[in-house]
Amino acid sequence: MSARFRSSSALAVLLGLALLPGAAGAACPLVEKIVTGTVVDEGGKGVAGATVTASWNEKGASDVTSQTKSGAEGRFELMIQYSPYSGRTFGGTDRCEGTAPAADVSAALEGARSARERVDLATEYGAIKLVVR
Numbered sequence: 001m002s003a004r005f006r007s008s009s010a011l012a013v014l015l016g017l018a019l020l021p022g023a024a025g026a027a028c029p030l031v032e033k034i035v036t037g038t039v040v041d042e043g044g045k046g047v048a049g050a051t052v053t054a055s056w057n058e059k060g061a062s063d064v065t066s067q068t069k070s071g072a073e074g075r076f077e078l079m080i081q082y083s084p085y086s087g088r089t090f091g092g093t094d095r096c097e098g099t100a101p102a103a104d105v106s107a108a109l110e111g112a113r114s115a116r117e118r119v120d121l122a123t124e125y126g127a128i129k130l131v132v133r
Contacts, residue, residue: 028084029096030081030082031100032080034077034078035054035077035103036078037105037128037129038073038128039107040129040130046074048074050069051067051068051107052068052069052105054080054105055103056103057101058083059086066078070107078105082100084097086098100122101121102121102122104117105130109132112133115131
């Protein structure tokens with residue numbers, strides 16, 4: 001058997017395995033949600049430079065986090081990505097019907113008490129306001 005035949009046969013087998021359902025993991029695309037808001041002090045003035053963190057639990061992973069800093073007027077935008085993968089069907093295809101998690105969004109600033117709000121990513125939600133004290 002020639003070396004050329006063996007390498008093309010191996011390549012064909014690898015390509016065939018890659019095309020099998022679920023061979024490369026879940027076929028569910030990540031869902032992206034953007035949480036926006038403002039970090040303010042007790043007087044309602046925007047606070048720049050606060051660390052804003054979102055954390056949530058996802059199937060197959062414990063705590064997942066995303067982090068950013070508040071801008072000059074206290075505004076922030078935080079992207080949350082999660083997988084809707086919910087298992088496999090009896091036919092072996094991936095199900096992408098998982099529910100959106102709830103995320104704990106918090107703001108921390110050195111010398112101040114942190115603020116926290118829970119955001120249900122499955123529902124419509126507006127901009128949130130986090131008050132650091």
